[in-house]
Amino acid sequence: MSLTRAGCLALDANDPLAQHRSAFALPDGIVYLDGNSLGALPVTTAARVREVIEDEWGRGLIGSWNDAGWIDASRRAGSKIARLIGAADDEVICADSTSVNLFKVLAAALRLEQRRPPVTEHVRDVILSERGSFPTDLYVAQAIAEISGGRCRLVTVSADDIAYHIDDGTAVLLLTHVDYRSGRMHDMRELTRRAHFAGALTVWDLAHSAGALPVDLAEAGADFAVGCGYKYLNGGPGAPAFVFVARRHLHAMADDRFAQPLAGWFGHRAPFEFSPEYEPAAGIDRFGVGTPSIIALAALECGVDTVLAAGIDALRSKSVQLTQLFIDLVDNRCANLGLGLASPREAARRGSQVCYAHDHASPVMQALIGRGVVGDYRPGQAGEPGILRFGFAPLYLRFADVWDAVEALRDILATRAWDRPKFIERRAVT
Ligand SMILES: Cc1ncc(COP(=O)(O)O)c(C=O)c1O
Incomplete structure (x- = not known):
């Protein structure tokens, strides 16, 4: 060069x-040189957001939930992101922030682990992560450990030591694929293989990977993943985040009402039946919680389109x-x-x-x-x-x-x- x-x-x-x-x-x-923190503004975004505000909201009012496809917006954006991360379109939904999605998937992964028959006598109670992880990942894991009443605990080690600490005490391996501070990339396939060999599940934070480099969650056999919409996906400040759950786990949690514990009406099977009992939607839709932010989702889609186009x-x-x-x-x-x-x-x-x-x-x-x-x-x-x-x-x-x-x-x-x-x-x- x-x-x-x-x-x-x-x-x-x-x-x-x-x-x-x-x-x-x-x-x-x-x-x-900060598109890894906040992606730049696509030229299509302003016009699209104006259309959502003036036409869909201004003129269409509440009817736009049906007529302008608002009700499908979280899945529509999710299916576009799915193409960038090696997932199927029924495995990804856009919702909430990465932090909130981490809470959902970490809780879901631990619950799946607890429902599995034990392989050894050993207590499988560790969320294993990296000491230098982005703080929100560690905060969410600390909170989950605290409210679990001693059923799980967070163990953090250095990046180099992760592979050696995966053992039959590991319930969930929680890692950021590309480190926010150094840009160092983990071998997702190899670490997922090791986690599975030990009987653990994986949660991958793709905040610094999605839209920046090819990710193949299917090929890696990944279990759960989350990521940001506002970095390389150019979705705008505070853009909705995404959440991935492998189809096999969506099937496995079908009979468990609170497998995803943030049970909100947008994760319900039929929100507009207004039933007092929570019945989760089938599949990835149960990872929705409250009313999605339609304007932000429209901006996010414009951003994701810029990546797909290239x-x-x-x-x-x-x-x-x-x-x-x-x-x-x-x-x-x-x-x-x-x-x-x-x-x-x-x-x-x-x-x-x-x-x-x-x-x-x-x-x-x-x-x-x-x-x-x-x-x-x-x-x-x-x-x-x-x-x-x-x-x-x-x-x-x-x-x-x-x-x-x-x-x-x-x-x-x-x-x-x-x-x-x-x-x-x-x-x-x-
Ligand atoms: C690796 C990583 N995870 C999570 C987050 C936070 O995501 P959110 O603000 O959507 O909760 C960030 C933010 O920079 C991040 O770098």
């Missing part, structure tokens, strides 16, 4: 995905090129400036983000943002230096943007331009 700006421009000229950038309303002069394999191949280019350029142009690569060098073990540790990561990121290079900052683990996080959304990122970002980073580090009070002050969202 050529390490000049002209070389980057040549890569852009030959990029088969280049025209997809025009599907986004990006401000001029910005290099947006094709996930093409996106992954460009993502690998972009992240590799970034690493190569930082190696070459930012040597001895205090950056430590915090992501795997090997592309196959990396999601679509590259992170660097730096002693002054937070003000460095603020200085970068001041120059129009937008990434984000995350605190390091256990007293380690903070992390500069750069996400690469191949739908709208150009190779020349990567060059420009690295040049800005080099200059800010070399001149200590980050060392200003306005960059040192911490804002509410980093």
Whole structure:
């Protein structure tokens, strides 16, 4: 790969995905490296949301639940996402947030485990997860352990040790496929195989995978998964999340009314019968809870369509090129400036983000943002230096943007331009 700006421009000229950038309303002069936190705005979204508001809601009023297909919106968006994650369209529904969906699937997985005949004498009561997981995953697991009255407990270990800790005490393996802090990717197939061998079920958090790289839940034999709509799926701030449950488990829980414990009327077999007794819907619909957010689902569908239009394999191949280019350029142009690569060098073990540790990561990121290079900052683990996080959304990122970002980073580090009070002050969202 050529390490000049002209070389980057040549890569852009030959990029088969280049025209997809025009599907986004990006401000001029910005290099947006934060699509792993909040995806960019698709140009179709504003018109579609306006249509939902003015026509479907404004004119159609309540009739739009039937006439505009609102009642199917959660499943419609879910079936589009299913195509990106190797699932069938009756295994995915969009609803709530990732955190809420984690609660549902973790509780469902534990309940399925408890209903299985024990294989050994050993008590199977552990939710096994990674110490550095995104906090919400750990908070939800802690809450479930607490309210279980001692029937399960959360055990967290380092990423490298996960495989060794899966044993006949493990009830559920709860992992984020691509780590939010380092971009490190777990081998979903191998860890799922190990979990199943030990008699455990798996819950995968796909927040940093869905829409960024091909995921094949069916091939991996995954049991449950959740993920965000607002990152690589471009669904907008607070977009509805998704939840996947393998069909075999949906069948297995058919006779268990509260297998999914957040029993709400949108998970009921027939919400409009208004029956006082909860009877869950068949299949994935029981993972719905309350009234879905129709405007947000319309925006989410526009975002997912941008990913489907490009094709996930093409996106992954460009993502690998972009992240590799970034690493190569930082190696070459930012040597001895205090950056430590915090992501795997090997592309196959990396999601679509590259992170660097730096002693002054937070003000460095603020200085970068001041120059129009937008990434984000995350605190390091256990007293380690903070992390500069750069996400690469191949739908709208150009190779020349990567060059420009690295040049800005080099200059800010070399001149200590980050060392200003306005960059040192911490804002509410980093
Ligand atoms: C890995 C991971 N899981 C879960 C979440 C939170 O999802 P939500 O805000 O939809 O609950 C995030 C948010 O960044 C995340 O990175």
